[in-house]
Amino acid sequence: MSKYKIRIVIVLAALLLSALxxxxxxxRYSEPDKQDEFSMSVAQIKMLVDTGRCKAAKxxxxxxxxxxxxxxxxxxxxLDLFIEAEMMRCKGKFAKAARCYTKLMDQFPPESRFYGPxxxxxxxxxxxxxxxxxxxxxxxxxxxxYAEGIRIMDGINYRLxxxxxxxxxxxxDVAKSYQxxxxxxxxxxxxxxxxxxxxxDKLRKxxxxxMAQCRLAxxxxxxxxxxxxxxxxxxxxxxxNSAKSCYQKxxxxxxxxxxDFGVGxxxxxxxxxxxxxxxxxxxxxxGAGNNLSANLYYRMVVNRWPQTEAxxxxxxxxxxxxxxxxxxx
Numbered sequence: 001m002s003k004y005k006i007r008i009v010i011v012l013a014a015l016l017l018s019a020l021x022x023x024x025x026x027x028r029y030s031e032p033d034k035q036d037e038f039s040m041s042v043a044q045i046k047m048l049v050d051t052g053r054c055k056a057a058k059x060x061x062x063x064x065x066x067x068x069x070x071x072x073x074x075x076x077x078x079l080d081l082f083i084e085a086e087m088m089r090c091k092g093k094f095a096k097a098a099r100c101y102t103k104l105m106d107q108f109p110p111e112s113r114f115y116g117p118x119x120x121x122x123x124x125x126x127x128x129x130x131x132x133x134x135x136x137x138x139x140x141x142x143x144x145x146y147a148e149g150i151r152i153m154d155g156i157n158y159r160l161x162x163x164x165x166x167x168x169x170x171x172x173d174v175a176k177s178y179q180x181x182x183x184x185x186x187x188x189x190x191x192x193x194x195x196x197x198x199x200x201d202k203l204r205k206x207x208x209x210x211m212a213q214c215r216l217a218x219x220x221x222x223x224x225x226x227x228x229x230x231x232x233x234x235x236x237x238x239x240x241n242s243a244k245s246c247y248q249k250x251x252x253x254x255x256x257x258x259x260d261f262g263v264g265x266x267x268x269x270x271x272x273x274x275x276x277x278x279x280x281x282x283x284x285x286x287g288a289g290n291n292l293s294a295n296l297y298y299r300m301v302v303n304r305w306p307q308t309e310a311x312x313x314x315x316x317x318x319x320x321x322x323x324x325x326x327x328x329x
Contacts, residue, residue, distance in 0.1 A: 037067075038068055041060065041063070041064050041067070041068075042064070044060060045057055045060045045061060045064065045086075048060055048090070049086050049087075049089060049090040052090055052091075052092065053090070054087060054090040054091055057086070057087065057090050058087060061083050061086075061087075065079070078104065078107075078108050078112060078113075078114050079114070081100060081103060081104040081107070081114075082104060082114040082117070082118060084100055085097045085100035085101045085104065085118065085121070086121075088100060089121060089125070094125045094128065094129070094133065094135065094145070094148075095125075095135050095136075095145065095148050097121070097125060098122050098125045098126070098148075098152050101118040101119070101121055101122040102122065102155060104118045105118055105119060105122075105159065119156070119159075119166070122152060122155075122156065123152075123153075123156060123166065123169075123170065125149075125152060126148075126149045126150075126152035126153045126156070126170070126173075127149070127173065128145075128149070129144075129145035129146065129148045129149025129152065130146060130149035130150070130153070130173060130174070130177040132144050132145075132146075133145050133149075135148050146177065146181070149174075149177065150174050150177065153170040153171070153173055153174045154170070154174065156170040157170040157171045157174075162194075162197040162198050162199075163199075168194075168198060168200075168203070171190065171193070171194050171197075172194060172203070174190055175187050175190035175191045175194060175207075175210065178190060179191075179210065179213075179214060182217070184214040184215070184217045184218045185214075185218065187210070187214045188211050188214040188215060188218075188241075191207040191208075191210045191211045191214065192207070192211055194207045195207035195208055195211065205250070205253075205254050205257070208246060208249060208250050208253070209246075209250055209261055209263075211246045212243050212246035212247045212250060212263075212266065213243075215228045215229070215241065215242055215243035215246060216228070216229070216243040216266065216269070216270065218243075219243070219273060222273070222276050222277040222280045226273070226274060226277055227242065228242060228243060229242060229243050229244060229270050229273060229274060230242050230243075230244050230245075230270070230274060231244075231245065243266075243270055244267065244270050247263050247266050247267050247270070248267070250263055251263050251264075251267075268307075268308075271305045271307070271308055272305075272308050272309065272310065274304075274305065275301050275304070275305035275308040275309075275310035275311055275314075276308075276310045278297050278300050278301045278304075278310075279297070279298070279301050279310040279313060279314050281297050282294045282295070282296075282297030282298045282301070282314065282317065283317075285297065286317070286321070291321045294317070294321065295317075295318060295321055297314075298314040298315075298317050298318045298321075299314075299318065301314040302314050302315055302318070
């Protein structure tokens with residue numbers, strides 16, 4: 001069993017009592033002994049499924065249906081769908097199991113006894129995929145199931161919305177997955193959606209900080225475009241989506257948290273990067289023998305970002321380039 005399957009087992013074990021509420025919520029036996037027997041049978045089945053003991057789980061499911069026929073509702077295949085999904089999960093066919101849980105939830109209302117457990121199982125499968133659990137492709141190859149995990153989580157978020165804690169967590173886990181895998185553009189827009197849709201002030205704050213971090217991480221160096229840092233000239237929307245704008249909004253909206261999250265240092269880092277970019281342009285012109293254009297960029301650095309290391313270097317270059325030596329080509 002892979003480490004991700006083990007992780008699923010551990011997490012699901014912690015949720016044993018709540019996940020098994022499907023039985024207790026719908027069936028109450030007047031005889032305590034019968035109620036205990038039923039609860040123990042359900043708990044045993046879950047343990048068998050979680051540990052991949054599929055033959056024993058199938059046998060236990062059949063015994064449960066025989067011993068407690070009242071759990072099978074007339075004209076309903078809800079139990080059969082749940083058993084089918086559980087057996088797929090037991091065999092490690094997580095993608096197929098997730099689709100079967102989706103089918104169950106599409107056919108039956110949230111109040112049904114298997115809806116909650118199906119949603120819980122589906123969420124745990126998606127969590128495993130986002131953590132790197134592999135899925136089979138064409139029955140031959142195995143690839144990491146990040147895309148499958150995102151698809152499942154998106155389905156959960158669509159089903160529950162941003163007003164439900166699980167729906168919110170599904171969206172947050174997708175954003176974190178993108179960010180951890182350094183897919184910062186996708187992460188940025190996911191965090192932006194969370195910030196726009198969620199009512200929790202703490203989550204909105206976390207999302208805004210994550211947006212800023214993602215945009216800052218996109219910048220690859222002075223040789224490349226700086227729009228991720230400060231946006232594009234004459235394009236207000238691109239500035240709104242820039243790292244500097246996000247950090248400034250954070251400083252304005254959450255002034256008490258600025259020091260805790262190093263926002264001031266991050267803004268200084270952006271200034272350093274922008275100043276270095278312009279300094280390098282000046283050095284290029286100076287290397288080409290055009291001291292006049294070089295000095296224009298050096299003065300820009302000194303005037304716009306006076307507290308940066310690049311400004312100190314630009315000042316030294318200006319002092320070396322006397323006006324008599326300036327020339328144009």
